[in-house]
Amino acid sequence: MLENLTEMLKGVLEGCVLEIISRGETYGYEITRRLNTLGFTDVVEGTVYTILVRLEKNGLVDMEKKPSDIGPPRKFFVLNAAGHEQLRKFWEKWAFVSSKMNELKEKK
Amino acid sequence: MLENLTEMLKGVLEGCVLEIISRGETYGYEITRRLNTLGFTDVVEGTVYTILVRLEKNGLVDMEKKPSDIGPPRKFFVLNAAGHEQLRKFWEKWAFVSSKMNELKEKK
DNA sequence: TGATCTACTTAGTGTAACTATATAGTGGTA
DNA sequence: TACCACTATATAGTTACACTAAGTAGATCA
Numbered sequence: 001m002l003e004n005l006t007e008m009l010k011g012v013l014e015g016c017v018l019e020i021i022s023r024g025e026t027y028g029y030e031i032t033r034r035l036n037t038l039g040f041t042d043v044v045e046g047t048v049y050t051i052l053v054r055l056e057k058n059g060l061v062d063m064e065k066k067p068s069d070i071g072p073p074r075k076f077f078v079l080n081a082a083g084h085e086q087l088r089k090f091w092e093k094w095a096f097v098s099s100k101m102n103e104l105k106e107k108k
Numbered sequence: 109m110l111e112n113l114t115e116m117l118k119g120v121l122e123g124c125v126l127e128i129i130s131r132g133e134t135y136g137y138e139i140t141r142r143l144n145t146l147g148f149t150d151v152v153e154g155t156v157y158t159i160l161v162r163l164e165k166n167g168l169v170d171m172e173k174k175p176s177d178i179g180p181p182r183k184f185f186v187l188n189a190a191g192h193e194q195l196r197k198f199w200e201k202w203a204f205v206s207s208k209m210n211e212l213k214e215k216k
Numbered sequence: 217t218g219a220t221c222t223a224c225t226t227a228g229t230g231t232a233a234c235t236a237t238a239t240a241g242t243g244g245t246a
Numbered sequence: 247t248a249c250c251a252c253t254a255t256a257t258a259g260t261t262a263c264a265c266t267a268a269g270t271a272g273a274t275c276a
Contacts (some may be wrong), residue, residue: 053123072222097120157255178243
């Protein structure tokens with residue numbers, strides 16, 4: 001349908017992952033499926049895993065490995081305090097950029 | 109006020125520049141000032157010039173150099189047909205991403 | 217045995233905004 | 247005259263992030 005969204009997702013996809021994790025503990029494969037369902041159909045596991053590695057390295061999430069009945073063990077993630085703060089800032093930035101973009105668009 | 113917006117502006121700032129040029133011929137320095145006025149206060153000339161070079165290289169704008177009374181000559185840009193089509197696609201992408209982001213945000 | 221779905225890993229690539237610095241015209245002022 | 251501020255453009259190098267591509271591995275089923 002739409003062409004490549006890659007550039008427009010920069011700085012946005014990480015925020016989506018933070019938001020999804022904030023709803024309750026989840027893991028990479030499931031996050032990818034949720035993003036696909038949301039409409040970001042081209043996002044693949046590899047992309048999400050690199051984001052998760054970054055989030056963990058930056059101390060925004062806590063991880064716990066748990067076995068699965070239907071496949072390999074899963075790495076479950078939850079947001080910690082720093083992660084919640086980062087998510088709050090993300091939505092603040094989004095609101096700002098979003099409002100400015102719409103202002104630009106409408107002011108014909 | 110807000111922290112660094114760099115990543116969130118990727119894929120967005122170029123669209124803003126296209127939109128501003130579409131309103132009538134203008135040049136880099138003025139585009140920068142308009143972006144600053146719009147709220148993107150940290151955007152500097154260098155950033156805009158690299159975008160303009162890219163737009164011209166990609167055949168989306170036409171350029172004409174004109175003298176100025178109050179300083180060095182200016183390079184005025186206008187959108188050509190390809191530029192208008194690119195701008196249309198940009199707003200289409202923006203509408204898509206924007207709607208999905210708000211969907212994610214609201215679905216608490 | 218092979219295929220499919222689930223699940224994670226990671227080295228390398230491409231792109232776009234940004235940093236920093238340079239050049240240069242015009243006008244004002246000390 | 248020298249210096250500054252404002253206007254105006256140019257560009258080499260850096261950083262950050264999404265993406266590509268290829269791999270490993272557990273579970274289920276034909």
